[in-house]
Amino acid sequence: FITTAIDEVKQSALIGIILAVLILYVFLRRVGVTAIISIAIPISIVATFNLMYFKGLTLNIMTLGGLALGAGMLVDNAIVVMENIFRNLESGMSLKEASVQGTAQVSGAITSSTLTTIIVFLPIVFLHGAAGELFKDQAWTVAFSLLSSLVVAVLVIPMLSNRFLQTTPSTSRRQSIQFSGYGEFLSKVLDRKWLVILASLVAIAVAVLLIPIVGSEFIPKTDSTEFSIDITLPEGTELRRTEATVANIEALIREAAGTDIETIYSKIGPSATITGDQSSIFEDENTAIMKIILKANTAVASDKIINRIAAILDDIPDLETKFVQEQTALQTTLGTETAPIVVEVKGEDLEIIQILADQVKQQLQTMPELFNFESSFDEGRPEVNVVLDRVKAGIYNVSIENISSQLQDQLMGRNAGEWETEGELQDITIKLPYLSVGQLEDITIESGSQKIRLSELADIRMSAAPKEINRNNQVRVGKVTAHINSDKPFDHIVKAIETRVNKIDFPPEYQYQITGEEQLRKEAFQNLKFALILSIILVYMVLASQFESLVHPFTILFTIPLAGVGAIFAFFIFGKALNIMAYIGIIMLAGIAVNDSIIFVDAINQLRREGVPLRAAIIEAGQRRIRPIIMTSLTTILALLPLTLGFGEGAALRSPMALAVIGGLITSTILTLIVIPCVYLVLDQLRKV
Numbered sequence: 001f002i003t004t005a006i007d008e009v010k011q012s013a014l015i016g017i018i019l020a021v022l023i024l025y026v027f028l029r030r031v032g033v034t035a036i037i038s039i040a041i042p043i044s045i046v047a048t049f050n051l052m053y054f055k056g057l058t059l060n061i062m063t064l065g066g067l068a069l070g071a072g073m074l075v076d077n078a079i080v081v082m083e084n085i086f087r088n089l090e091s092g093m094s095l096k097e098a099s100v101q102g103t104a105q106v107s108g109a110i111t112s113s114t115l116t117t118i119i120v121f122l123p124i125v126f127l128h129g130a131a132g133e134l135f136k137d138q139a140w141t142v143a144f145s146l147l148s149s150l151v152v153a154v155l156v157i158p159m160l161s162n163r164f165l166q167t168t169p170s171t172s173r174r175q176s177i178q179f180s181g182y183g184e185f186l187s188k189v190l191d192r193k194w195l196v197i198l199a200s201l202v203a204i205a206v207a208v209l210l211i212p213i214v215g216s217e218f219i220p221k222t223d224s225t226e227f228s229i230d231i232t233l234p235e236g237t238e239l240r241r242t243e244a245t246v247a248n249i250e251a252l253i254r255e256a257a258g259t260d261i262e263t264i265y266s267k268i269g270p271s272a273t274i275t276g277d278q279s280s281i282f283e284d285e286n287t288a289i290m291k292i293i294l295k296a297n298t299a300v301a302s303d304k305i306i307n308r309i310a311a312i313l314d315d316i317p318d319l320e321t322k323f324v325q326e327q328t329a330l331q332t333t334l335g336t337e338t339a340p341i342v343v344e345v346k347g348e349d350l351e352i353i354q355i356l357a358d359q360v361k362q363q364l365q366t367m368p369e370l371f372n373f374e375s376s377f378d379e380g381r382p383e384v385n386v387v388l389d390r391v392k393a394g395i396y397n398v399s400i401e402n403i404s405s406q407l408q409d410q411l412m413g414r415n416a417g418e419w420e421t422e423g424e425l426q427d428i429t430i431k432l433p434y435l436s437v438g439q440l441e442d443i444t445i446e447s448g449s450q451k452i453r454l455s456e457l458a459d460i461r462m463s464a465a466p467k468e469i470n471r472n473n474q475v476r477v478g479k480v481t482a483h484i485n486s487d488k489p490f491d492h493i494v495k496a497i498e499t500r501v502n503k504i505d506f507p508p509e510y511q512y513q514i515t516g517e518e519q520l521r522k523e524a525f526q527n528l529k530f531a532l533i534l535s536i537i538l539v540y541m542v543l544a545s546q547f548e549s550l551v552h553p554f555t556i557l558f559t560i561p562l563a564g565v566g567a568i569f570a571f572f573i574f575g576k577a578l579n580i581m582a583y584i585g586i587i588m589l590a591g592i593a594v595n596d597s598i599i600f601v602d603a604i605n606q607l608r609r610e611g612v613p614l615r616a617a618i619i620e621a622g623q624r625r626i627r628p629i630i631m632t633s634l635t636t637i638l639a640l641l642p643l644t645l646g647f648g649e650g651a652a653l654r655s656p657m658a659l660a661v662i663g664g665l666i667t668s669t670i671l672t673l674i675v676i677p678c679v680y681l682v683l684d685q686l687r688k689v
Contacts, residue, residue: 200671232320261292491577600677
């Protein structure tokens with residue numbers, strides 16, 4: 001799993017880097033310039049490895065995922081510097097002057113944009129719970145890689161440009177892609193600034209309304225190619241009969257899904273080892289475990305095959321089955337290896353809890369989205385209870401210890417010493433032949449010279465032992481669990497469960513709670529919401545100090561909701577639910593999406609300091625910065641594309657994060673070039689008022 005997962009991330013990162021370099025060449029049409037910018041990637045990655053080494057980080061799917069995520073961003077700073085050097089060259093500056101001036105003009109903007117992206121990861125590093133543990137390493141890796149890329153852009157790129165670039169020939173203006181019509185377009189947009197701002201606010205409102213429809217889950221579903229079936233036959237079933245039943249089930253499974261199955265491995269009878277799962281302690285001759293491995297290239301999802309097999313096994317009488325889907329190492333680490341749906345019924349009286357738990361189970365069974373229902377009160381092992389009558393025992397003058405020790409000797413045997421055979425000592429145990437439950441009453445208990453039948457001293461009752469008695473915070477708890485076989489968002493299923501369970505009349509001091517994956521989801525989303533708010537505050541603080549203004553940072557921060565629009569629309573279009581991976585992508589967007597706005601606003605401020613009027617400065621800045629803005633966004637988007645479409649182990653875990661960033665970057669880039677100039681103009685005019 002580790003090898004294939006890491007190979008897949010490496011491959012995604014390499015494809016991303018190649019696509020990013022390709023974009024550079026398409027825009028600049030010069031091999032030398034493209035090569036100089038491309039050098040930023042390996043230098044930044046090697047520098048990142050050094051910083052990772054001193055931080056004690058290892059190469060794993062999260063740190064490598066961070067590098068793959070940052071692959072497109074590693075060239076962003078280099079692109080902005082190089083493009084500015086290139087533009088100065090085209091305007092007639094000498095090579096050395098273009099390198100020095102080009103870097104100086106944008107160094108403030110790229111430092112600010114890099115710091116905003118890095119500062120966004122600060123709350124993630126200090127997050128608690130599953131999300132914090134999961135993304136801590138990735139946050140450090142992305143921060144290190146961006147820091148390295150900033151140093152490379154400010155120091156290495158101008159040096160290489162001065163050393164290796166040729167003076168730009170006159171034809172280069174035609175060769176490199178220009179956006180000459182953008183200035184004219186921007187002028188028309190500024191004439192309708194209020195309409196543009198209103199349209200963007202409507203888009204944000206629509207995205208907010210879409211959030212409940214999109215739905216949410218804890219972590220993305222990974223379609224594993226392995227699952228197992230725990231089989232339980234009635235107590236007392238002999239091993240041979242269990243074996244014959246399992247052989248029949250194997251034949252039925254092969255008949256139902258033979259073409260999709262690669263291996264069926266069955267283990268029948270008591271287990272020689274005890275795993276962490278408590279139920280394995282009670283394994284006996286009437287139990288079996290079947291492990292089913294599907295073919296790697298099967299087109300049918302494992303959920304569908306499980307449903308097909310479950311439908312067949314439901315028809316077999318006296319057969320209890322439990323399907324367990326193999327989880328990834330990540331899901332096990334996060335504590336989601338149990339059933340995703342867990343409803344806990346809390347109270348004091350076990351009998352009342354059992355009645356309520358049975359009612360909850362009946363309500364859940366009416367939901368087509370759920371299967372594989374279990375209750376902690378499901379019938380356990382049959383047992384015989386010998387309930388002693390203390391009054392009668394007192395009349396016969398028999399102590400309880402005497403009765404229990406004699407019962408133990410007669411049922412389990414008594415040690416009568418040792419004997420030597422073939423050089424080894426063996427225990428000698430004297431015991432009666434096995435008794436049936438009916439013969440138990442006739443056992444005689446001796447007390448001095450008198451012999452008394454057990455039935456005269458005790459009542460013999462048959463009962464079933466509970467599987468387990470759970471307590472949570474010193475309160476008795478009954479659990480009902482179920483698995484999901486639907487593509488519906490997890491929170492939608494939870495709401496449907498709450499609607500059904502609310503129909504049950506709970507007595508006072510008895511209540512239910514949906515725990516398991518739902519509890520983890522709520523905790524993680526709470527933490528991530530706090531991280532997002534903190535990230536936006538930190539970004540504002542960095543921008544306010546950079547621009548020495550309290551107003552212009554709001555212009556830039558307006559990019560964040562515009563990026564959120566794209567992320568939510570992407571999940572809505574692809575029919576995916578928001579999860580902690582997607583949320584991390586949205587937090588990252590808070591740092592990435594503002595970069596284009598920073599470059600734009602910084603250029604406007606520079607021109608205004610030179611004495612250019614407000615409207616003319618906005619149009620000229622747009623004309624100057626459109627090329628680096630589009631290039632940096634495209635390199636990041638294309639570098640993330642392999643992660644979004646990734647196949648193989650662990651791909652489903654990284655895909656939502658990449659999808660959120662791509663969706664957000666598409667809308668934030670387009671809207672930065674249209675909405676941000678309008679917002680800047682309006683805020684500046686309002687400030688003067």
